[in-house]
Structures are given as C-alpha cells and as structure tokens.
Amino acid sequence: MTTLRDGHPWDEAGFTYESNVSPADLAGVFAAASSVLITTHEKPDGDALGTSLALHRSLRQIGVRSWIVLAGPLDQNLLAVTNEDDDVRRFEECGTPSEEEEPDLIAVVDTGAWTQLDSMKDWLRPRVDRVVGVDHHARGGSVAGRRVVDTECASATQALVPVLDAMGIDLSQNDVATPLFLGLATDTGWFRFSSAGPAVYRLAARLMESGVDKDDLYALIEQNASPARFAMIARALTSLSFMGNGAVAVMRLSMEDFAETGASLEGLAGIVNTPLEIGSVRASILLTEAAKGLTKASFRSKPASGGLGIVDVNELAARFGGGGHVHAAGARLSVDLQEAADAIEAELPGFLS
Ligand SMILES: [Mn+2]
Incomplete structure (x- = not known):
C-alpha cells in the first residue's frame, strides 16, 4: 500500500535544491572537459531529450567529446530530431560506461531527483563531484555537485541557453536551436501553458531566427501518431468520470486496453x-494499469482563473510518493485502478479550496 509522507519524496534532509554555480561557471567546466556523458530523467520527454541533444551538439562545436545515455521508454517520434552525427545510446543496450569509457564529466539535465535516475543512480552516486546539473524543477536532491537550477524557466532547454551563450555557442550551427525549441515547446504545451511568459516567446523567436522550422517540428512531434494511440484516446475518453463536483476529471486505462x-x-x-x-x-488525472496491482497516475491542472485557485498536483502526487510541477506531476501507486481512484478521491478535499 502506498505510504503517505510528510516531506516531498524528492527532498533530502538538510539539503536545499538551488543553483550553486553560475551559468558562466558551468560553461567553464564544460569547456575544460575532455569527455562528457549526458543523461536525464528516465522516460525522457521532449525537454529531457532536447536539453541533452542541445548540450551534446554544443560540446561538439567546441571540440569536446560527449554522448547521451537515455533510460526507460521513449516516444519514438522524439528520436526523429536526432541525426546520424548524434551519439545517442539507450541505457538498456549500453549500460554504464566501462573503465576505458569513464567520462571526466557527467551532465544530468532536466532533473535533480535520484528517484528519476533509477538505472544510473548506483553508478552516479560515487561520482557526484564530477556531475553537473541543469534543471528548472523546484525540487531535487544531491545528484549534481555543481548545478544551475532556474525555476523561472519553462523548460530545462531555457535554463541551458545562458550556459551555451557563456560558451560562445552559435545556436544556428549544427542545429543546436531545434532541440532547444523542442524542449521549450513541449514543456509549455506549444506555448499555451501559464509558464509561457514573455521570456519564453522571446527565446522562441531567437531560436526561429537561428533556423528552427517550427511547422516541420510540430508535424514531426505532434502530427505523427499511430492509429493505436487513437484507439487508446477513444477508450480513455469513454472511461471519463468526475470527482470533486466535476472539478477533477479521471480517466482509466487497463492492461486489457x-x-x-x-x-x-x-x-x-x-x-x-x-x-x-x-x-x-x-485538474485531470489519467490512471494507467502498468501491471496487476500497480497503477501509474498522471496529474495535470489548470492555472488559476475565475477566482478559483490552482490544484497543486505536485503536492497531490507527493501524497503518493510522486512529484513534478504544480501543474504537471506523476506517481505510482501499488494498488489496482479502482483503489487508486478511491485513494486519490480521499485526498482531494484539501486540494480544492
Ligand atoms: Mn522539463
């Protein structure tokens, strides 16, 4: 059964998750490296892959060898932004580096939470002094000895840009701009979410001026779905029910689906x-049956409007050992779909004030 916790599961006692170096400091660290392993949270999304890829291509520009290691399931559409010059490896195939391949620097991007780095954590832990982080999440742990954490940024790619600028990177060369735009666009729901403020639009404009073809990218990422995905959307919508007097939508997908x-x-x-x-x-919740007795919960919420406050799904997910952002979070519950729905419903009153 899922246990409730007082603190957030990503927190570490006595540890404050914030920048401890400047973007310029981090630029110096990258420039001085000879080989860099880049990794990100498991089940990488557009921002995770975009940040990794933009850093990888930037390091190539300044003559620093690097490669990307991705762990967990990955949307195949996202890989379409990579090309044959990129060294992108899957953890499931390559594992952790051999002694000959030991990198002298490790970059962890778009997360600072050990729980999101399950496959790599035992290898990373003794190396934290050589790990640098670039992130935009409010919570995280002691993964990176040196890190830039900017919670004002809508994406980790946005947080990476000042580092690249300090490195003197030309964003229009070897297409650094496209993965930066991918992270910015996908983490803001293609510039719809409340996190898309003026700075996001300014950066989007700069990236388009650096060669991003946004229509091409949109088609590649958002208009490239399979019929199977639509069959699942149909089932998800058919399962739709409401909690909290209609304030919370819940959809369920079973292993049979x-x-x-x-x-x-x-x-x-x-x-x-x-x-x-x-x-x-x-707020919207998608419950998926990952295995018998194991339910994955995805949470989303709207910005405040019409005098109504937000549903803080980061805190709601934390009640079940998960986390994320105020408007987007996830958790895993060791119960079946119905029990998961019941457990979440029981927690809702405190979140709907
Ligand atoms: Mn992100």
Whole structure:
C-alpha cells in the first residue's frame, strides 16, 4: 500500500535544491572537459531529450567529446530530431560506461531527483563531484555537485541557453536551436501553458531566427501518431468520470486496453491534458494499469482563473510518493485502478479550496 509522507519524496534532509554555480561557471567546466556523458530523467520527454541533444551538439562545436545515455521508454517520434552525427545510446543496450569509457564529466539535465535516475543512480552516486546539473524543477536532491537550477524557466532547454551563450555557442550551427525549441515547446504545451511568459516567446523567436522550422517540428512531434494511440484516446475518453463536483476529471486505462489496441505506455503522452478542455475541470488525472496491482497516475491542472485557485498536483502526487510541477506531476501507486481512484478521491478535499 502506498505510504503517505510528510516531506516531498524528492527532498533530502538538510539539503536545499538551488543553483550553486553560475551559468558562466558551468560553461567553464564544460569547456575544460575532455569527455562528457549526458543523461536525464528516465522516460525522457521532449525537454529531457532536447536539453541533452542541445548540450551534446554544443560540446561538439567546441571540440569536446560527449554522448547521451537515455533510460526507460521513449516516444519514438522524439528520436526523429536526432541525426546520424548524434551519439545517442539507450541505457538498456549500453549500460554504464566501462573503465576505458569513464567520462571526466557527467551532465544530468532536466532533473535533480535520484528517484528519476533509477538505472544510473548506483553508478552516479560515487561520482557526484564530477556531475553537473541543469534543471528548472523546484525540487531535487544531491545528484549534481555543481548545478544551475532556474525555476523561472519553462523548460530545462531555457535554463541551458545562458550556459551555451557563456560558451560562445552559435545556436544556428549544427542545429543546436531545434532541440532547444523542442524542449521549450513541449514543456509549455506549444506555448499555451501559464509558464509561457514573455521570456519564453522571446527565446522562441531567437531560436526561429537561428533556423528552427517550427511547422516541420510540430508535424514531426505532434502530427505523427499511430492509429493505436487513437484507439487508446477513444477508450480513455469513454472511461471519463468526475470527482470533486466535476472539478477533477479521471480517466482509466487497463492492461486489457493496451492488449486490445496494441498501444504502448509511451504512446500515451499528452492524453491526460484533453479533459482540461472542459470548463468545470480544474485538474485531470489519467490512471494507467502498468501491471496487476500497480497503477501509474498522471496529474495535470489548470492555472488559476475565475477566482478559483490552482490544484497543486505536485503536492497531490507527493501524497503518493510522486512529484513534478504544480501543474504537471506523476506517481505510482501499488494498488489496482479502482483503489487508486478511491485513494486519490480521499485526498482531494484539501486540494480544492
Ligand atoms: Mn522539463
């Protein structure tokens, strides 16, 4: 059974997750490196891959060898932004580096939470002094000895830009701009979320002027779905129910739904956002049965409007050992779909004031 905790599961006692070096400091560290392993949170999204790829291509520009290691399921559409010059490896195939391949620097981007680095954590722990971090999350742990954490940024790619600028990177060369734009666009729901402020639009403009073809990228990422994904969307919408007097939408997908449609878990990205189109809905939850007795919960919420406050889904997910952002979070519950729905419903009153 899921245990409730007082603090956030990403927190570490006595540890404050914030920048401890400047972007210029980090630029100096990258420039002085000879080989860099770049990694990010498991089940990488557009921002995780975009930050990794932009850093990888930037390091190539200044003659520093690097490679990317990605762990966990990955939306195949995202890989379309990589090309044959990029050294992108899957943890499931390459594992941790051999002694000959030991990098002298490790970059962890778009997360600072040990729980999001499960495959690599035992290898990373003795190396934290050689780990540098670039992130935009409010919470995290002691993963990176030196880190730039900017919670004002809508994406980790946005937090990376001042580092690249200090490195003197030309964003238009070997297409550094496109993965930067990918992270910025996907983490802001293509510039719709409240996190998309003036600085985001300014950066988007700069990246387009550096060669990003946003229509091409949109088609590649957002208009490239499989019929199986749509079969799952149909089932998710059919399962829609409400809690909290209509303020919270809940959708459920079972293992049978996956078996019968042939859809994959990684093919579900974004489905949880759809019920936010309903006027009365302030938060949306997608429950997926990952295995018998194991339910994955994805949470999304709207910005404050019409005198109504936000549903802080970061804190809601934390009640079940998960986390994320105020408007987007996830958790895993060791119960079946119905028990997960019941447990979440029991926690809701405190979040709907
Ligand atoms: Mn991100």
